[in-house]
Amino acid sequence: MTAPPNDCNPNLVKIDLDALTHNARALSALVSETTQLMPVVKSDAYGHGLLEVSRRLKNEDNIWGLGISTISEAYTLRRAGIDGRLFLLSGCFPGEEDAVMELGLTVGVVSVQMLNDLQQAAFGKSVQIPIHVKVDTGMGRYGLEPEDALQVVSERKKWPDLLFQGLYTHMPVADQRDDPFNLRQIQSFESLIRSMRLCGWEPEYIHMANSAGLVNFPQARFNLARPGIGIYGHVPGQKSSASPELKPVLSFESRIASVRAMGAGTLIGYGRMGRLDKNSLVAVVPAGYDDGYMRSLSNRGKILVKGVQCNILGTICMKAFMVDVSAVPDVAVGDRVVMIGRSGECSITADELASRAGTISYELMCLIGSRNRRIYLPVQ
Numbered sequence: 001m002t003a004p005p006n007d008c009n010p011n012l013v014k015i016d017l018d019a020l021t022h023n024a025r026a027l028s029a030l031v032s033e034t035t036q037l038m039p040v041v042k043s044d045a046y047g048h049g050l051l052e053v054s055r056r057l058k059n060e061d062n063i064w065g066l067g068i069s070t071i072s073e074a075y076t077l078r079r080a081g082i083d084g085r086l087f088l089l090s091g092c093f094p095g096e097e098d099a100v101m102e103l104g105l106t107v108g109v110v111s112v113q114m115l116n117d118l119q120q121a122a123f124g125k126s127v128q129i130p131i132h133v134k135v136d137t138g139m140g141r142y143g144l145e146p147e148d149a150l151q152v153v154s155e156r157k158k159w160p161d162l163l164f165q166g167l168y169t170h171m172p173v174a175d176q177r178d179d180p181f182n183l184r185q186i187q188s189f190e191s192l193i194r195s196m197r198l199c200g201w202e203p204e205y206i207h208m209a210n211s212a213g214l215v216n217f218p219q220a221r222f223n224l225a226r227p228g229i230g231i232y233g234h235v236p237g238q239k240s241s242a243s244p245e246l247k248p249v250l251s252f253e254s255r256i257a258s259v260r261a262m263g264a265g266t267l268i269g270y271g272r273m274g275r276l277d278k279n280s281l282v283a284v285v286p287a288g289y290d291d292g293y294m295r296s297l298s299n300r301g302k303i304l305v306k307g308v309q310c311n312i313l314g315t316i317c318m319k320a321f322m323v324d325v326s327a328v329p330d331v332a333v334g335d336r337v338v339m340i341g342r343s344g345e346c347s348i349t350a351d352e353l354a355s356r357a358g359t360i361s362y363e364l365m366c367l368i369g370s371r372n373r374r375i376y377l378p379v380q
């Protein structure tokens with residue numbers, strides 16, 4: 001039996017690496033010369049491909065290092081020859097300290113226990129593990145309470161084999177520019193930094209901003225920022241005059257597998273939840289929730305066929321959905337359809353689709369990117 005051709009699956013995610021570079025440069029242009037970027041490439045680079053994204057970003061100017069969430073991501077990157085700084089955004093588990101040293105990682109430390117475990121592992125090894133102290137200033141997730149972080153810093157000689165290199169925190173509502181919590185959070189972080197300086201510690205790196213923080217709050221940029229979604233072409237929240245022009249990196253396409261004329265009143269799909277108001281042409285697209293095209297898009301999603309916007313009919317199935325293609329000229333089996341991306345003069349962004357699905361572009365891109373064949377543009 002011959003092997004199936006590589007492209008026999010009709011669903012395709014396209015990753016535009018030039019758009020990625022554009023976004024990294026656009027975000028970099030926004031910050032001052034003293035601020036570097038740490039693109040976040042966790043979760044398979046938000047579904048865009050850990051290795052391909054990291055390879056493209058590592059040679060860009062002004063990239064301090066890459067933000068990751070697991071040791072296994074670090075292994076993948078090191079094995080592929082990515083030798084720059086890798087930052088464990090939420091630290092490591094007990095037992096992973098040797099891997100941290102072997103892989104040469106920088107650790108975001110979120111507890112005293114983690115400091116102790118790292119110190120014990122590094123003791124006598126003639127290496128200092130670089131760490132950044134994570135403080136929780138309002139996210140309610142990882143990190144030390146500010147007063148505990150201050151105490152740790154004042155007692156930092158207890159951990160002589162750790163290099164206290166940085167201090168950071170995370171912003172929970174930076175996408176909501178008008179939320180007064182943002183400025184309060186920045187001020188309380190600044191006040192903590194002042195107290196730490198009084199204890200004689202000057203962190204070499206200070207960071208706070210995710211993509212929305214970087215765009216919306218210049219005061220939150222310090223000398224390092226950690227953009228994730230912005231690198232992939234989206235900034236959550238309302239656009240402002242400060243928003244850079246970013247280009248979506250991911251698009252998602254499929255092909256029409258069937259087209260049929262159906263009469264007014266026909267009920268469509270599982271639960272018979274779709275209904276034709278008039279005689280229509282109904283196409284089947286072989287993408288479904290198994291491919292990350294979420295079931296919550298039932299009767300709500302829209303796709304583009306030859307530049308025409310078409311409505312989803314009925315419930316999304318595991319491997320298919322139905323769509324009204326009556327307005328598409330000469331529509332036929334095999335025609336390419338766009339679920340995220342551009343077709344003719346029209347486009348559907350991941351943000352738009354996510355809002356129709358009742359979620360955020362992050363979730364949609366992670367799902368779609370990791371569950372479909374990806375190709376990288378420009379083709380080498």
Ligand SMILES: Cc1ncc(COP(=O)(O)O)c(C=O)c1O
Nearest residue numbers: 040089170210211226227228229
């Ligand atoms: C600690 C930390 N920093 C930065 C980011 C990047 O955030 P965004 O994708 O909103 O830019 C994340 C993402 O979740 C994160 O967890």
